[in-house]
Amino acid sequence: MAAEVSIEALGQVAEYFKVLSEISRLRILCALKSGAKNVTEIIAMTNLGQANVSKHLKTLTQVGMIKREPRGVSVYYEIADASIFEICEIVCASLSVNIEAQSQQLEQLHVFR
Amino acid sequence: MAAEVSIEALGQVAEYFKVLSEISRLRILCALKSGAKNVTEIIAMTNLGQANVSKHLKTLTQVGMIKREPRGVSVYYEIADASIFEICEIVCASLSVNIEAQSQQLEQLHVFR
DNA sequence: AAGTAATACTACCATAGGGTAATATCAAAG
């Protein structure tokens, strides 16, 4: 009768995915994969605007995906939730499977003959 | 120099997460977890509007997360990409860790004493 | 004290996308 997962819990899961659903935030997370970086470095690595990066860093910090640590003049950010990349790998694997299936369908249609 | 992951690939990952970032779509996926269902059943299980469900089913089908199969009068949908639930479990585990950390912080603040 | 570099914040705009009512399609029943 009742759903297996409560709607409130689903809302939290949806919010987590929503944070990961923006390419700019994914780029920031990728930039941080190799270790802690300050804001200036992140801006350089991502080619995003400063205000934009600052806004996204706030979002990522609030949901606990990254940690904020002021050091002297600048502020360093680093990955706090390592499971992010684990999830991304599963998604990539799934996407690969889909793309392969698509190309097989194309072949069955004799498009390339 | 170059990013570890291409921007195009990141865009596909972002799109995948975007599909999972809506609570209505997550509810539909949960409804399908126990097996194939037709649209009427999905509407009943989720309490969503008919047009709304139809729209979300189209989205989920287009990205290959579910499969569409007409049977007589009605149309059945079922999970096509089982890794979805694997991903959700990792997210739930991560959320649990965060919530636990938050409650520990509260305790350290002596809020409950 | 003034200047400068680093980061955060505040409107503001523009677009995307979820929800829904109304309509369309289509098949089976009568």
Place this chain on the structure above:
DNA sequence: CTTTGATATTACCCTATGGTAGTATTACTT
């Protein structure tokens, strides 16, 4: 042929949110 039930589509509204220019803040430097 009409009706009914099931699903899909269209048009529309409304909100959320990404990007950015401008400004604020803060801490070194000289």
